[in-house]
Every structure is written in structure tokens, then in C-alpha cells.
Amino acid sequence: MKTRQINKNKPYYVAPGPIESMANEPDVQKSRNEKYLKALQTLAEKDPEGFSNLAPELIKRSVWNLRGPDPYFSEKLENWFKIAYKWEDFGEILPKDAHITKRIEVDAPRKENLPELQALFLSKLEQKFSGDHQRWDAPTRDQYIILGMLAMEGRSGVRQGKLAHFLGNGLDGVGGLPSSNAIRAAKIALSRHAKPLQLFAPAKGNGSERLHSFADENLADLVARFVLSKKASILLPPSMVHAR
DSSP states (O other): OOOOOOOTTSHHHHOHHHHHHHHHHHHHHHHHHHHHHHHHHHHHHHOHHHHHHHHHHHHHHHHHHHHOOOHHHHHHHHHHHHTGGGTOOHHHHSOSSSOTTOOOOOOOOOGGGSOHHHHHHHHHHHHHTOSOGGGOOHHHHHHHHHHHHHHHHGGGOEEHHHHHHHHTSTTTOBTTBOHHHHHHHHHHHHHHHHTTSOOBOOOBSSGGGOEEOBSOHHHHHHHHHHHHTSGGGGGSOHHHHHHO
């Protein structure tokens, strides 16, 4: 990598003018951006339909300028424009590093270090979610996604609308089958595997706001480490994976 050599004898190195200008530039830019944001807010209020049509393109251009071409994130961004904006702020989906496809590496929990019941449950999970995840049937795939999303949020929980979205069929489901049925069926199957451990807390609320969560934070952490150790973690929302 080429480095620039600075000659300390040159006037620009000691002259105060350029240094003051550089120091003031962030403040000038911040002030300008605040004016731009106010202008955009005004346009959104005066012409909501026109702003809705133009805003996605502006956001896409800004993201491209920030990250460059990124097909994986572009797909996630399109999903956000269509529906995920209802429950996720833009800042939540924007990757915090430069490599959206890079997954954090997590070692699977060691069963010899676990209580007997947890070790037995982990063995069942290893058997259930073995093999190539691209060849899993739909119920297995749904169970892995729901297990992973709920485990990574622990007792805080995940709203049903978000779960349905990442199952890929929305709240209305496919062919008239509501996603709530798929979520319920997945949780029942997973709970059977966990017995006699209590895996999930009772769900609260209704519709898209219905909240699903783990019953125990320690068990949630164990399961989160398991799902993140699998190649199938690519099925989970990237923003959740990077947040761990």
C-alpha cells in the first residue's frame, strides 16, 4: 500500500488555515444534512404520494454509495420496502460491517459440559437438524427458523408478524393456510423434542403483535449457540445474527 510522505518543512503543514477548515467541515456537513432532512420531511408532508415514490430510489442510491454493490443486502432492502418497514427501522437492517454475507463463527455447545437434560435436548436437535439444510422439508426449515429467531431474542421475544415474514409467506400464509398455524405447529414439535424441559413461554397478544419467546434465558443462549454453529444459520435474519 502506498503511503503519503509529509514534508514538515512545507508551509501547509504548520499553517493554521487548512487545519481550521478541516475542523469545521464536519459541522458544516452536519448543518447541511439537517437542512436536507427538514426539506425531505416537508416534501413528505406536502406530497406524500410523490415522496413515497421517490424515497426508495434515494435510499438505494445512498446505500450503494455507502456499501457498493451487495446483492444479498439489496434483496433484504427490497423486502424492507415491501413489508418489513412495518416492524423494523431502517437502522436495524443496515449491516454494521462491510460484509453482509460474513457470518460470525460460533462453536457448538459441548454436551459434556451441560446438565443431563440439556445435553439430551442438544442431541435431539443435532439429529433433527442434520444434513444439508437446502434439502430440508418445509416443516424442518420452519422449525429451525423459529427456533433460531426466538433463541436469539431469549425472553424478549419476537412478534408473530416478523416470524411470519421470515418464514417467507406473510401472515396470510400460502394457499389460505395462516402462518399462525405453521408457527404453532413448529413450536409444538420443538416443545416435544425438549421435554421435560420447558422450551417456550406462553405466547401473549393477538395477530401480528402476538409475542413468542423462550421460557428460560440460559436455555435460549444454549440453543442460540447451536443454531449459529450450523451452516443453516444463513436462513436466519442477518441483522439478528450480527447482533449477537
